[in-house]
Amino acid sequence: AQSVSQHNHHVILSEAASLELGCNYSYGGTVNLFWYVQYPGQHLQLLLKYFSGDPLVKGIKGFEAEFIKSKFSFNLRKPSVQWSDTAEYFCAVNAPLRQNFVFGPGTRLSVLP
Amino acid sequence: DADVTQTPRNRITKTGKRIMLECSQTKGHDRMYWYRQDPGLGLRLIYYSFDVKDINKGEISDGYSVSRQAQAKFSLSLESAIPNQTALYFCATSDAGARGYTFGSGTRLTVV
Numbered sequence: 001a002q003s004v005s006q007h008n009h010h011v012i013l014s015e016a017a018s019l020e021l022g023c024n025y026s027y028g029g030t031v032n033l034f035w036y037v038q039y040p041g042q043h044l045q046l047l048l049k050y051f052s053g054d055p056l057v058k059g060i061k062g063f064e065a066e067f068i069k070s071k072f073s074f075n076l077r078k079p080s081v082q083w084s085d086t087a088e089y090f091c092a093v094n095a096p097l098r099q100n101f102v103f104g105p106g107t108r109l110s111v112l113p
Numbered sequence: 114d115a116d117v118t119q120t121p122r123n124r125i126t127k128t129g130k131r132i133m134l135e136c137s138q139t140k141g142h143d144r145m146y147w148y149r150q151d152p153g154l155g156l157r158l159i160y161y162s163f164d165v166k167d168i169n170k171g172e173i174s175d176g177y178s179v180s181r182q183a184q185a186k187f188s189l190s191l192e193s194a195i196p197n198q199t200a201l202y203f204c205a206t207s208d209a210g211a212r213g214y215t216f217g218s219g220t221r222l223t224v225v
Contacts, residue, residue, distance in 0.1 A: 009153065032212065043203060043216040044156075051212065090155060100171070101145060101214060105155040 004028045004093050004104035012110045021076040021107050023091030028085050033074040034092040034101070035065055044090065050074065061085070083113045116140050119204050119217035126194050127225055134189045134220045136204030144207045145187040146214070147171075147179060149200040154205065162187055192225040 009023030026029065032051050036044040048059025055067040065076045074091060091104040117138045127131050130176050133209060136145065148156040148171075155163050160179040172182030176198060178190045191198055205214040 006153075026167040034213065036214075036216075043218045044214075046213055049213055095122075100158055100161055105153055106160070 001093065001110070002093055002102045004102050006104040006107045007090055008038045008091075008107045009105070010108045010110070012112065014112050015083055018110075019076070019078040019081045019109070021089055021109070023074045023104060024072050025091075025093040025102075026072065027093060027095055029095055030055050032094045033061065033065075034094070035068060035074070035076050036090045036092060036103075038090065038106075040087065044097070047076070047089075056107055066090065069102070079109050082087070083111045085109060086111045093102075114213050115218065117204055117206055117217035118185060119202075119220050122218065123221045124223070126185065126222070128195055128224055131178070131196050132191045132194055132222070134202055134204075134222070136187045138185050138204075138206045138215070138216055138217075140206050140208075141184075142206035142208050142215070144209065145181065145206070146205045147177075147187070147189045148203045148205065149198075150203060150219075151200050159189065159202075178220055188210070191222075191224075194222075196224045198222065200222050 004025045006076045018024050034049045038044045048057050050057045058064045060081040064077050088106045088108045092101045092107045094101045120135045147159040148154050155196040157173050162181045180188050201219050203219050205215040
């Protein structure tokens with residue numbers, strides 16, 4: 001069965017620090033990969049997604065993620081975080097022929113002003 | 114108007130009561146899903162439906178039932194609510210290619 005792990009439960013950074021959130025998945029076949037963000041009190045919104053092609057994917061709000069197939073990883077990065085990036089971040093995996101997405105447990109990011 | 118609308122936004126109910134959470138969408142998507150979110154556990158799939166005549170159990174369907182009344186409507190019922198069903202519930206939709214979800218705003222359910 002597919003599973004998704006996220007390395008950190010809670011990350012605390014100061015504004016302007018660089019961010020990297022880890023995501024690893026277990027599935028041997030072709031996958032689609034996603035990062036979602038959930039701002040406090042809101043629903044999940046898509047940050048970026050990878051289906052194929054260039055393994056470095058750029059999303060909204062300055063986020064990017066790199067797919068490394070050999071490591072089964074899809075880490076999220078941002079060079080300089082802002083207080084408004086405080087949120088919970090979820091990695092998700094979907095195998096193209098499967099019915100549903102599998103989500104990681106989430107990483108809570110707190111950015112201190 | 115939101116693409117995926119959930120009602121109610123918040124609900125407090127007593128143990129043993131029946132409660133229905135509703136979801137409607139204007140995306141025209143065939144696929145609809147119900148997830149629950151608990152701290153530290155991420156999102157777990159309760160039920161999903163690929164069309165009006167297709168209903169499937171997810172990983173945590175016990176204690177829940179669903180109804181797909183139309184392509185645009187997918188409701189989740191708790192027949193006899195219990196306190197460990199206190200959670201944030203999300204409805205989501207996707208197209209047939211499943212290339213991304215659109216989420217509703219969530220229903221925060223508290224069972225006392």
